[in-house]
Amino acid sequence: MEFENDDIAYEFYNTYAGHVGFSVRKSWHDKSSTTNVIRTKKFVCSKAGYKDKSKEQCQRKRADTRVGCLAEMTIKISANGKYVVSSFEDAHNHELVTPSKAHLLRSQRKITEGQKAQIDILNDSGIRPKSGHEVMSRQAGGRQCLSFGQKDYKNYLRSKRMQSIQEGDTGAILQYLQDKQMENPSFFYAIQVDEDEMITNIFWADARSILDYHYFGDVVCFDTTFKTNSYGRPFAPFVGVNHHKQTVVFGAALLYDETSETFEWLFETFKRAMSGKEPKTILTDQCAAIISAIGKVFTNSIHRLCVWHMYQNAAKHLSHVFQGSKTFKKDFGKCVYD
Incomplete structure (x- = not known):
C-alpha cells in the first residue's frame, strides 16, 4: 500500500483506528537535513508510552492515560517519492471502545x-x-x-x-504595549497564549494605575462589559474611588471568555502587577465563574455583590412587586444597606 504523502497516511490510520476503537497520535518523524523531506514517520495509539511524572508540577493530578500500548504504524519514503508501511503492530494492552462511542475519541x-x-x-x-x-x-x-x-x-x-484579529492588529497591540513599557518601565502588561501560541487574554496597568491602587485599592469594583468592542471580546476593568470620590482605573483586560480559568489567570496577574496586594473588598456581579476565581486567588478579600446589579436584577424579576407596593422599594433598600 502506498500513500501520496504523510497526511494521507495519517488519515488512513486514523480511519482504521476509528473502526477498531482507539485514538491515535503522531509520535515522531525523521527529516532529511538537505531536502527537509520527511523520510520516516510513526503513528501510535494514544495510550502509547508513559507519562513523565517528574515534569508534573500542577496541583490537580491528572489520570494516567498512557499505559505503554505498542500498537503503531510506521511509514517510510520509497524511491518513487511515495510512502509505504514499514512496520505495523495491531495488538493493544488496554480495552478498546465500542463502535457506538468511537466518534468521541480525541482523534476521531x-x-x-x-x-x-x-x-x-x-x-x-x-x-x-x-x-x-x-x-x-x-x-x-x-x-x-x-x-x-x-x-x-x-x-x-x-x-x-x-x-x-488580523496579524497586523496583533503586532500593533504588542508594539503598543512594548512602547508604553519603554516609555515607563513601571508600565505592566501580561499576555496569555493558548497551545497554538495564539493570544487569548491581555492585561495592562500603567504606572498611575498601580500608584492609585497602592493608595485607594482597599475596595475594587470588577465587571465585564461583554462584547462591546469590535473584536467581540469581554472588556474587564478594575476600578475604584479616590479621596475626591472620583473614579480611578487600576487596570484593564481584554479576555477571550468568561470562564473560571480565565478569571483565575486575570486575578493572579492583577495581584502580581500590584506586588501581591489584595483588595480588602471586591465588588462584582453574580457571575459564578468570577466568584469561584475570587475564592481561589483573593483568599484574604471580602467579596460583595454590586448594588447596581442587585437593583437591576430586582427590577427585572420583582417589577410587579415594586409596582404593587408603595413601601417595597424602601424595605428592599433597608435589606441591602442595613
Missing part, C-alpha cells in the same frame, strides 16, 4: 462545515457554548450522537475569534 472528533455554520449562528445569537452544545446534542439525539464535545465547540469559537 470532528466538526463538519454544516455544524460550524450552526455554531456560528448560535454564537451570533448570544447563546453561550455550554447551552449551544446542549442544543446541538438534542438535535443529534443525545451527546453520544454528536461527533464533538463541548471543549471542541469552545476551541472552534476560539480559533475563529483569534483569526478575526
Whole structure:
C-alpha cells in the first residue's frame, strides 16, 4: 500500500483506528537535513508510552492515560517519492471502545462545515457554548450522537475569534504595549497564549494605575462589559474611588471568555502587577465563574455583590412587586444597606 504523502497516511490510520476503537497520535518523524523531506514517520495509539511524572508540577493530578500500548504504524519514503508501511503492530494492552462511542475519541472528533455554520449562528445569537452544545446534542439525539464535545465547540469559537484579529492588529497591540513599557518601565502588561501560541487574554496597568491602587485599592469594583468592542471580546476593568470620590482605573483586560480559568489567570496577574496586594473588598456581579476565581486567588478579600446589579436584577424579576407596593422599594433598600 502506498500513500501520496504523510497526511494521507495519517488519515488512513486514523480511519482504521476509528473502526477498531482507539485514538491515535503522531509520535515522531525523521527529516532529511538537505531536502527537509520527511523520510520516516510513526503513528501510535494514544495510550502509547508513559507519562513523565517528574515534569508534573500542577496541583490537580491528572489520570494516567498512557499505559505503554505498542500498537503503531510506521511509514517510510520509497524511491518513487511515495510512502509505504514499514512496520505495523495491531495488538493493544488496554480495552478498546465500542463502535457506538468511537466518534468521541480525541482523534476521531470532528466538526463538519454544516455544524460550524450552526455554531456560528448560535454564537451570533448570544447563546453561550455550554447551552449551544446542549442544543446541538438534542438535535443529534443525545451527546453520544454528536461527533464533538463541548471543549471542541469552545476551541472552534476560539480559533475563529483569534483569526478575526488580523496579524497586523496583533503586532500593533504588542508594539503598543512594548512602547508604553519603554516609555515607563513601571508600565505592566501580561499576555496569555493558548497551545497554538495564539493570544487569548491581555492585561495592562500603567504606572498611575498601580500608584492609585497602592493608595485607594482597599475596595475594587470588577465587571465585564461583554462584547462591546469590535473584536467581540469581554472588556474587564478594575476600578475604584479616590479621596475626591472620583473614579480611578487600576487596570484593564481584554479576555477571550468568561470562564473560571480565565478569571483565575486575570486575578493572579492583577495581584502580581500590584506586588501581591489584595483588595480588602471586591465588588462584582453574580457571575459564578468570577466568584469561584475570587475564592481561589483573593483568599484574604471580602467579596460583595454590586448594588447596581442587585437593583437591576430586582427590577427585572420583582417589577410587579415594586409596582404593587408603595413601601417595597424602601424595605428592599433597608435589606441591602442595613
